Amino acid sequence: MKIKAPRGTKDLCPDKSYRWQYVENKIRSVIHAYNYGEVRTPIFEYTELFQRGIGDTTDVVQKEMYTFLDKGERSITLRPEGTAGVVRCFIESGLVAGPQPTKMYYLSAPIFRYENPQAGRLRQHHQFGVEVFGAKDAAADAEVIELALHILHSLGVNNLSLHINSIGCPHCRPRYNQALKDYYAQRKGALCKTCLERLERNPLRLLDCKEESCSRLAREAPVITDYLCEECAGHFAALKKYFSAVGISYTVDPKIVRGLDYYTKTVFEIISEDIGAQGTVCGGGRYDGLIEQIGGPSMPGVGFGMGIERLLMVMEGAGVQIPRPEPLQVFLCTIGQPAKLLAFCAVCALRAAGVSADMDQAGRSIKAQFKYADKIGARFVLTIGGDEIEADKAKLREMATGVEKEVTLSKPLEWIK
RNA sequence: GUGGGUGUAGCUCAGUUGGUUAGAGCGCCAGGUUGUGGCCCUGGAGGCCGUGGGUUCGAGUCCCACUACUCACCCCA
Numbered sequence: 001m002k003i004k005a006p007r008g009t010k011d012l013c014p015d016k017s018y019r020w021q022y023v024e025n026k027i028r029s030v031i032h033a034y035n036y037g038e039v040r041t042p043i044f045e046y047t048e049l050f051q052r053g054i055g056d057t058t059d060v061v062q063k064e065m066y067t068f069l070d071k072g073e074r075s076i077t078l079r080p081e082g083t084a085g086v087v088r089c090f091i092e093s094g095l096v097a098g099p100q101p102t103k104m105y106y107l108s109a110p111i112f113r114y115e116n117p118q119a120g121r122l123r124q125h126h127q128f129g130v131e132v133f134g135a136k137d138a139a140a141d142a143e144v145i146e147l148a149l150h151i152l153h154s155l156g157v158n159n160l161s162l163h164i165n166s167i168g169c170p171h172c173r174p175r176y177n178q179a180l181k182d183y184y185a186q187r188k189g190a191l192c193k194t195c196l197e198r199l200e201r202n203p204l205r206l207l208d209c210k211e212e213s214c215s216r217l218a219r220e221a222p223v224i225t226d227y228l229c230e231e232c233a234g235h236f237a238a239l240k241k242y243f244s245a246v247g248i249s250y251t252v253d254p255k256i257v258r259g260l261d262y263y264t265k266t267v268f269e270i271i272s273e274d275i276g277a278q279g280t281v282c283g284g285g286r287y288d289g290l291i292e293q294i295g296g297p298s299m300p301g302v303g304f305g306m307g308i309e310r311l312l313m314v315m316e317g318a319g320v321q322i323p324r325p326e327p328l329q330v331f332l333c334t335i336g337q338p339a340k341l342l343a344f345c346a347v348c349a350l351r352a353a354g355v356s357a358d359m360d361q362a363g364r365s366i367k368a369q370f371k372y373a374d375k376i377g378a379r380f381v382l383t384i385g386g387d388e389i390e391a392d393k394a395k396l397r398e399m400a401t402g403v404e405k406e407v408t409l410s411k412p413l414e415w416i417k
Numbered sequence: 418g419u420g421g422g423u424g425u426a427g428c429u430c431a432g433u434u435g436g437u438u439a440g441a442g443c444g445c446c447a448g449g450u451u452g453u454g455g456c457c458c459u460g461g462a463g464g465c466c467g468u469g470g471g472u473u474c475g476a477g478u479c480c481c482a483c484u485a486c487u488c489a490c491c492c493c494a
Contacts, residue, residue, distance in 0.1 A: 367452085375455095
């Protein structure tokens with residue numbers, strides 16, 4: 001039985017990794033201007049962190065975590081999202097005592113969820129994400145969303161829509177939940193089975209149901225933005241003002257609820273229509289209670305996660321051309337052992353000077369060496385044999401044109417000019 | 418966890434109403450004059466036909482189970 005990669009995981013082979021590097025480089029170059037520093041936290045944490053942070057009753061914590069006991073009987077969990085670990089690090093490292101706000105990002109961080117894989121959904125995926133701690137103004141919400149859009153645009157992705165919502169805070173959300181329950185309680189007959197179950201536990205979820213009868217009810221249901229407290233309503237209004245000030249278009253979508261308990265006030269998703277059913281490329285929002293929840297001071301936070309795999313799918317769908325890496329500059333064909341020694345010295349010298357170079361290591365015929373050089377797309381090929389060694393001259397052949405020029409064998413750095 | 422689709426060579430796929438040693442193209446390796454790529458020609462390697470049962474004289478082909486991949490629900494990035 002062949003051993004295969006675990007279900008829901010993907011290898012990234014050399015013929016594709018340049019795409020990831022392109023995205024990563026672009027993200028770094030854009031975020032550089034935003035005053036964010038990179039943070040790298042462990043891919044596993046104590047399980048309790050996620051139970052406290054994400055919420056005990058969420059699907060993620062209840063059925064999607066990779067949790068196990070280590071040899072010291074500690075309950076460990078592979079991180080199912082990025083924010084909790086960064087918050088833990090923020091508190092533990094003492095950054096809480098530094099100047100605020102603190103702005104951090106993580107890039108291509110592996111994320112693990114035990115889900116059933118499908119298009120755009122894996123058991124291990126990778127996220128780019130940002131977190132801003134200690135900024136309560138809606139300017140921070142606006143900044144992270146603008147940052148996400150800026151990065152997407154810089155990657156050539158434009159056919160996306162921004163959906164925003166406010167889900168209130170611990171002061172106003174209970175009132176809305178009650179209103180929802182009252183509304184649905186009078187209409188139980190039209191609800192589907194699962195929605196009847198959701199009614200008590202998480203009424204917000206009913207708004208998202210795809211059943212025809214449920215979604216018809218949802219259209220007439222109370223809207224959360226009508227129930228926001230003064231502070232939350234003001235925050236939401238301020239966010240919209242920032243958007244219109246810089247010309248960001250959005251749709252207010254009361255159906256956006258998010259499945260992580262820590263969100264307050266602003267929540268948003270950036271959605272693509274082109275990559276199948278899992279269209280959310282970027283999602284996030286504000287989490288003003290989380291830092292305190294995890295044992296830090298009472299301090300607001302806002303951030304997002306962006307799925308790298310989905311991002312690449314969107315780029316592919318949009319036909320974005322990603323530049324391929326430079327092919328090998330020089331390949332050395334050799335005949336005989338003395339030529340190999342000489343070639344080895346030459347590739348060392350070329351590489352030391354920053355010129356990519358390689359030589360035959362398979363012990364092949366000259367013809368096969370040329371074929372190989374051709375297949376890997378080498379720009380130049382130079383052949384070394386007895387005659388060349390004796391004369392200290394060799395022909396450097398440009399493969400695309402077939403044009404050859406004579407070079408001095410002992411001076412490899414003069415070959416490529 | 419639930420449902421649909423699909424599993425034959427590294428890849429894309431053929432394989433007739435079940436019938437003898439399982440095929441093609443591409444790719445890989447090697448040759449086609451002794452030191453030269455792309456085109457062409459020749460040869461080679463590489464498959465327990467996803468796994469396990471069953472029906473049958475005989476199964477890649479029919480039946481069942483399992484498994485993997487895939488799409489979708491749920492949920493999310």
